[in-house]
Amino acid sequence: MHSDTRAPLPLKIAAIGGLVFLLAPIALIFVYAFTTEEKSFQWPPPGLTLKWFGVTMGRADVWAALALSVKVAAISTCIALVLGTMTAAAVARSRFFGRETISLLVILPIALPGIITGISLRSAFSLLDIPFSTWTIVLGHATFCIVVVYNNAVARFRRTSGALIEAAMDLGADGLQTFRLVILPNIGTALLAGGMLAFALSFDEVIVTTFTAGNQSTLPIWMLEELIRPRQRPVTNVVAMLVVLVTVFPILAAYWLTKEGEHTEGAEK
């Protein structure tokens, strides 16, 4: 829908105002990371300092939480990549009984409020006497990460011609070679984009994690505790800024990777 007419002024003001509303709070995080004010959220900041970056670097609890978050996100992403691709291959390639049910099943963990997923996993763990560990966190995260990989992969599979695979097999490639030389290069960027979004999703998750984590803290759990019971606000400010930087990069990268293709990712989180 394009037209050469110029936008009416009120529309332009409303649209740009909306954009400011969307971006200004995130920009504010970057200012507060440098403030010298320690006790309150005073604006404008009385002065700017780099001191809190050093203090944050020296905090063992921040590093431990970061390490756990990266570990959980990496494992969950790997599981999601394997399961999401397999499911996408089956759903896109063939029609079978229960196919619609499977596409619904994959979306369910993200369609239902996180608190429902969290509390049902927690009560299942306690029913089965499974102790909380890194693996219970991974189980919860992989459950909702599968959908982003699946969404990206299934869209790409649908656009990849089946004739391509048949041609490869006709020309003598076995199943493994077909996968490695024909299928993988075709779906590679979709998987990369899906994987990055899954990583970002897991890295940021807090609601399901509060139910499946036990005593361990991922970075969002650490952040949540700071929000409820603030201990050192400047450190929280710095961590918040670093988290924005870490999540922004995969988004921009995923944008560039799929810019040429369709926009399926990010349509639902």
Next chain:
Amino acid sequence: MTLPAILPARGGIAARAIDWMMRHPAMFTFLMVLPIVLWLGIVYIGSLIALLMQSFFSIDEFSGVVKQEFTLSTYAELLRPANFDIILRTILMAASVTLASAAIAFPIAYFAARYAKGKWKALFYIGVMLPLWSSYLVKVYAWKLVLAKEGILTWVFEKLHLTWLLDGLLALPVVGGNSLSVSYLGTFIVFVYIWLPYMIIPVQAALERVPGAMMEAASDLGANPGQSFRMVLFPLALPGVIAGSIFTFSLTLGDYIIPQIIGSGRLFIGQAVYVQQGTAGNIPLAAAFTVVPIVIMGVYLWGARKMGAFDAL
């Protein structure tokens, strides 16, 4: 020399297994979906059902032990004024958040779909994706900074000589409070901010599909801008708005972190679930509370489907 038409089978267990699967497509499909069915179909759905079953049990008032026999008394407890208020409050909040997001999202989506080109198009894309994918907690934290009494919003109102307006808003009964960060108004603003991108994306997708010629035709046929909006543009965008409202409504219903950090301290459904399963240890009541959003969303999705919202996703 000619190659044989059928190549010999390759060695190696993996290669042979894959070749075998290729010759048995049904088996291939079965093996491909088996892990997901085991994981989501059994572990996840199993946990969900196990939880929902609990809502038909009740808790013994004196011992605090769950009595494992069928009863509807836990659901009856939802109707007690204290609990019913929580449900009503949450639904009211979800509805107002949805309406406000639609109103704010529409001009952004319309401008991005129809007028933005090149750099502006990219800027609008980033402007929606960045808040969508930025850390949820960091966004909530950012709003704590914005809404704090000594924060930037108070400062802006002061610079514009509008402090009286802010004070007036905060003095309102029910929605007001000591400062924006401890009022319903604050909770509302943060909810709108956090879920806004989920509204913009489907509305924009719906608007992209409206041909520009159709809007021109409407005005050529004598419709004023208000009429062409009401009679052409809005009906065509409606499926997108409904698709977006599924997200804003459902996400507000289930959230328990935003009202805990920015709000007046009165509970929402998500918090009630959290409190009941945690400190109160009343799993049946927590389960009954989780059934409320599931039922509401079930009805909502059924209605949205009737209005064709799923084509806009």
